[in-house]
Amino acid sequence: MAILVSSPEFKKAERIPPKFTGDGEDISPRLEWSNVPEKAKTLVMIMEDPDAPAGTFAHWVIYNIPASSRGLPEDVPDQPRLADGSMQGRNSAGGIGYHGPYPPMGSKHRYYFSLYALDDTLNLGPGASREQVLKALDGHIIDQGRLLGIFQRSPIMPM
Numbered sequence: 001m002a003i004l005v006s007s008p009e010f011k012k013a014e015r016i017p018p019k020f021t022g023d024g025e026d027i028s029p030r031l032e033w034s035n036v037p038e039k040a041k042t043l044v045m046i047m048e049d050p051d052a053p054a055g056t057f058a059h060w061v062i063y064n065i066p067a068s069s070r071g072l073p074e075d076v077p078d079q080p081r082l083a084d085g086s087m088q089g090r091n092s093a094g095g096i097g098y099h100g101p102y103p104p105m106g107s108k109h110r111y112y113f114s115l116y117a118l119d120d121t122l123n124l125g126p127g128a129s130r131e132q133v134l135k136a137l138d139g140h141i142i143d144q145g146r147l148l149g150i151f152q153r154s155p156i157m158p159m
Contacts, residue, residue: 003145005033005115009074016111016149022102023153025075028060032071033115037143040067040117044137046130049101051109052092058130059111060098061089063122063137080126089128096127101151108152117143 009029010016018024036043047060062072065086078097081087091099103109118140124132 003033003035003115003117003143005031005113005145005147007031007113007147007149010149013148013150016101016151021100021151021153024100026098026100027075028072028098028100030071030074031113031147033145034070035143035145036067036070036117039119040142042067042118042121043069044116044118044122044133045072045113046116046133047098047111047113048130049103049109049111051103051107053104056130057092058089059091059101060113061091061128061130061133063087063089063124063128063133067117087124087126087128089124089126089130089133092130101149103151103153105153105155108150111149111151112146113149114146115144116141 007029020029043065044063049057066084080096088097093099101111119142120140122136124136
């Protein structure tokens, strides 16, 4: 059974509220999940935009999330290591932590929040890139799930 990933902030394949984008507060949305396999040791969350002009853009990389976790709170701090032991990697903008959607004006982009359940802990320190995390989790994924959000910037933002 696949992991179910959701957010109380937006429904699957619907618009991500501006608060969680570069047009707003640029903070991470609250995420929730269920159906994590009992044998999972850790979890990995990668948020990416496959529609970015220069190729897939990693907006958020967070790994070694305790398997007992059932979600991430709103506004996760942009710190390399979190209180629960989770580690955050570098997004494609070069920073640590969440980097909200900010596509070119008028273009609609898809944002995938992919959660992976692993049979091991990744042997990576904080600040790893999306590519390093994907390489490290190869062969360790026991289940996964994802949530799709959409965002399109328009010249006139709602109040």
